[in-house]
Amino acid sequence: MLYNHITELIGNTPLLRIDPAVHQLPNVEIYAKLETYNPFGSLKDRVAWGMLQDEIEQIVEKQQTIIEFSSGNTGKALAVLASLYRINYETITNRIKVPEVHDLLRLMGASIEVLPGMSECPDPNDPNDPLTYLEQKIHADPSHYFHTDQYRNVKNYQTHYEHTGREIFEDLGAVDYFFGALGTAGSTRGVSTFLKEQFADLQTVGIVAEKGDFIPGLRNIDEMSEVGIFEKTLYQDILPVDAQDALSGMLTLISQAGVLGGPSSGAVYYAMVQYLKQQCLEWAEPKKVVFIVCDRVEWYLSYIQKRRPELFEQKVPEGSFWKLKATDFQHAPSIAPEHIERFLREEDPLIVDTRGSLAYKIGHLPNSLNIPDDKLADILTFGVPFPHERTILFVCPKGDISKKFAFFLQRKGYKAYSLEGGIIQWRKDHQQLLRSPA
Template sequence: MLYNNITELIGNTPILRISPEVHKLKNIELYAKLEFYNPFGSVKDRIAYGMIKEDLKDIKENGKTIIESSSGNTAKALQILAHINGITFKTVTNRIKIPEVKNILRILGTDIEELPGLSECPDPTDPNDPIRFIENMVSQEPHKYYHTAQYSNMKNRDTHYKTTGREIYEDIGTVDYFLGTLGTTGSSRGIIEYLTEKNPHLVKVGIIADKGDTIPGIRNVDEMHEVGIYEKTLYDDIITVNSLEAINGMETLIRQSGVLGGPTSGGAFWGTLKYLEEVDKSLSEKKTAVFVVCDRVEPYISYIQKRRPDFFEVETHKDTIRNLSNEELANVNTISIGEALEWVEENNPLIIDLRGNMAFRTSHIPNSINITDNYFEELIDAGIPFSNNILVMLVCPVGEKSNKFVALMKKKGFDAYSLEGGIVSWRDAGYPMKPLNLKKKEQAVI
């Protein structure tokens, strides 16, 4: 079939019936919308084109730069569309944690402004917000930039309403259950609003990552406040999956259905089954359910290897923050905020701040050092570079990630404590904080 422009290949992706032998549901027909068939490889191809196509002429004639906060698929699609239209593109982000994704953007020639240091640990005090950063840039030079603003732009929702939702209905008819992962939330919202018009009784389920966990393309509990398109009342239920469940779901899709979806798609599949397994038991007639396979597996190899080294015949680390037992997490050594200041003054512990570099530079506990949580995890895997008889206090924004690391350190014989409530509680208690003095180099930053 002949096409004259690559944009003609965006949309009209296939929908695949998942075999009951794979999903084990007796009363539900399960379908996967295969969005990796879009020309640039993901569901984001649709919104990238949808957000700019009406303004391409104006952007080009006025020499504007398209700017977006994206750590992967949206940036990739916007960059390609910008290139073929003779337009410049820039992404500003603090979320590129996967080397393959960054390298793909580099191959495409993307201008990446990567704001330093936001770690996987959610930080409500982090001043280094990329969306705010972009808004400041645009306000200072409004004629220079075209901000696509995927997190708040209703063209994101509209694109999926007009295309993805319609395609699903045209291919399989009435849908009884739609389960969608929540990132920008534009795809799930657009699809849901279209399918609800065809079936007012549609059950709508959002899938997010566990608190403090990281699944590419899926927000966790702590991050949903960042999403402007997100409409909480639209969903009948919100369920969580963790990163290992997402990879397990991905493995099933790949090995049993031949669907080369990545961790995001695996999270969608696992969350779908988690929800529908109980529903299926109560049904007496056939129902139809749909989830979306967002993109492919290849860009996430390092992410997968870190969590499932057995795939790659690499020795599995038995002790990681991802396989701690509930008992180990329940018995973490903590310092309450009420006793924290006196305890620090009396015991002079090594204080390790797990937050991002920018947040640390802005304010931190005096005499603390900064090792962002992702680097600290690597240090633990390699062997912590200090003696296990040194007293340590770990600090993160609200005490969640530090609890996990302390549980692991305790398991390895270290005398470590987690600050309850994290840096937020320390700050709110009015305890001393100071900015980084770069001239005196009083603190170390790793």
């Protein structure tokens, strides 16, 4: 089959029926929409091209720089497209947690500017948020930039409405359940809107990451409220998944279905099967279920290696931090803002700020030290570097990740706590933040 341009390969991806022997659910037919077949490897190829297609000639003519807030697949696709059209691409991010993504963006010629962020998701109401910074940067030189604006651009979900949803319907007809990962929410909004117009009884279920856990491409439910195109009323249910369960789902897809999806696809598959186990027992007739395989596993080998070292024939330290499940630390000990002054005075704790180094430099609690969460997690996997006799207070942006560290150390016999509400709540209460010297 002959094509004249790489963008002609975007879309029209296969729909694969998953063998019932894999999911073992009665009265259920599960179909995987394999977005890994897009030319740059992910679902976001559609979105990137959808946001650029009608504008690209003008962007080239003006020699504008494409700019976006992205640390993942949208950024990769935009970087390739910018390179194809001999224009520049710049990504603004508050943190790229997967080394392979950073390396790929560099390889593709992208300019990467890393900023501190209060959460993994942009908050347009926060003057210190990376998205606000991006808009200020564009405002200073508007003719220089073309902002694709994936979190608020209606073309994000319209692309999936016009193409992804239509493709599923043309291949399968009416669909009973649709499951999708929630990041920008473009795919689930677009696909479910189209399918529901064809079959009013469609049930749409969104999948999010557990609070305090990290799954590439997924937000937690609090962060979804900050996404401009997210419409909560579209979903009959929204299910949280932790990283370990996401990897279990991913490994099932790889080993039993031959689908080389990444952690986000595994999260959707795992949550979907668990959700349908009870539902399907009540069905008299088979139901058709569709989920999206967002991207490929190869981008995430370092992420997987940290959390499942045994897969790489590496020794797994007993009580590894990376093996914690979200249910373990939901009730971790926290210090409420109204009690913090007394706690600091009486306990004189060692304060460990787990944010990125740039965010720490801009503003941190007095007398705190900075160990970014990914580095601290690696350290704790092999031993605790803190004196056993000291009380420890962990600090993060919202108080979710710090709970995980507090629980882990409490389990080892330490007096460890999390700052409830994190730096965001501390700032709201007008508490003092110190700035590091330049």
